[in-house]
Amino acid sequence: MLFEQIRHGGCLSYLVGCDETRQAIVIDPALEEADRYVGLAAERGFRIRYAADTHTHADHFTATRELGRQLGIPVAMHRASPAPFVDLRLEDGDTLIVGNLRLNVIETPGHTSDSLCLVLPDRLFTGDTLLIGGTGRTDLPTGDPEALYDSLFRKLAPLDDRLLVFPAHDYKSRSHSSLGAERAGNPRLQQRDRQAFIDLMRGLDLAMPEHLSEALRTNRTGGKTVKQMIAEAGRAIAFLSMAEVKRHIDAGGTRKTKKPGTPKVAISAALVELNSSRLWSLLPIGFHGTGADTISQNSFSRLTRVWPSLPAMMAALTAPMEMPATHSGSKP
Numbered sequence: 001m002l003f004e005q006i007r008h009g010g011c012l013s014y015l016v017g018c019d020e021t022r023q024a025i026v027i028d029p030a031l032e033e034a035d036r037y038v039g040l041a042a043e044r045g046f047r048i049r050y051a052a053d054t055h056t057h058a059d060h061f062t063a064t065r066e067l068g069r070q071l072g073i074p075v076a077m078h079r080a081s082p083a084p085f086v087d088l089r090l091e092d093g094d095t096l097i098v099g100n101l102r103l104n105v106i107e108t109p110g111h112t113s114d115s116l117c118l119v120l121p122d123r124l125f126t127g128d129t130l131l132i133g134g135t136g137r138t139d140l141p142t143g144d145p146e147a148l149y150d151s152l153f154r155k156l157a158p159l160d161d162r163l164l165v166f167p168a169h170d171y172k173s174r175s176h177s178s179l180g181a182e183r184a185g186n187p188r189l190q191q192r193d194r195q196a197f198i199d200l201m202r203g204l205d206l207a208m209p210e211h212l213s214e215a216l217r218t219n220r221t222g223g224k225t226v227k228q229m230i231a232e233a234g235r236a237i238a239f240l241s242m243a244e245v246k247r248h249i250d251a252g253g254t255r256k257t258k259k260p261g262t263p264k265v266a267i268s269a270a271l272v273e274l275n276s277s278r279l280w281s282l283l284p285i286g287f288h289g290t291g292a293d294t295i296s297q298n299s300f301s302r303l304t305r306v307w308p309s310l311p312a313m314m315a316a317l318t319a320p321m322e323m324p325a326t327h328s329g330s331k332p
């Protein structure tokens with residue numbers, strides 16, 4: 001069996017294939033690694049047949065849509081996934097057939113309402129339902145500690161201790177565990193009392209993932225990431241040199257010689273957000289240190305003429321993010 005674990009920061013994804021038929025599936029692929037999955041499969045003589053996500057990720061961008069489009073393969077996710085680009089909506093008891101491999105689907109809501117585990121005869125892809133020495137959090141949108149309790153202690157209960165556990169995250173460079181080892185040593189699995197488990201999950205005070213809003217929006221809608229928008233905008237204004245673009249912008253009102261009293265616009269908060277999210281540094285123009293938070297309306301409209309997707313990008317960055325009622329952690 002082809003089995004590759006691909007690490008992207010703390011995110012783990014998997015390329016799994018059937019030796020006899022040379023068919024493969026990629027599980028929880030990260031957008032930044034999209035070329036790597038395709039390259040790895042080609043190098044080993046495999047064809048990727050499915051791209052699957054174990055749930056809607058809130059901390060990184062999925063590559064399922066990109067791979068689906070690029071390779072002409074179906075995207076598989078839980079039936080409750082909000083993503084409109086999902087082709088195969090999986091539910092309890094379904095089987096994903098990859099050559100001679102059979103991946104059985106177990107719905108395991110809790111970390112998100114669309115979480116599932118994929119089971120092979122000797123191993124288990126747990127997504128963020130069960131991590132090594134922990135579990136996924138339940139304070140992000142659609143998270144539910146009661147559902148996670150049922151998933152961990154009821155849905156996974158019939159599974160064999162010897163199954164290897166391959167999660168979607170690990171921040172300590174561990175590659176895998178086993179269900180037996182987790183049942184014996186994972187602190188969250190020792191908390192068998194339902195209410196105590198729920199209280200434990202509700203009491204966690206976790207910081208928000210760095211790009212929560214952007215990751216959720218992108219993964220739920222199939223929309224573009226800010227980086228993709230910037231790349232596209234960069235291509236769209238390729239007919240202008242960077243120096244020329246900067247001249248356009250500078251001429252629009254950031255110069256010191258500008259008439260006093262020119263109205264400033266209320267986009268300053270958005271631009272400050274852009275600055276603080278460090279995305280400003282990715283801009284394809286030399287705009288740093290030019291008093292971006294006091295850019296004039298005139299300058300902004302000039303900027304959007306050469307960079308049409310900027311307003312959409314700023315709206316995506318600054319729109320408030322809905323938080324679930326169960327949220328009990330620190331502020332984002």
Ligand SMILES: [Fe+2]
Nearest residue numbers: 057058128136
């Ligand atoms: Fe997650």
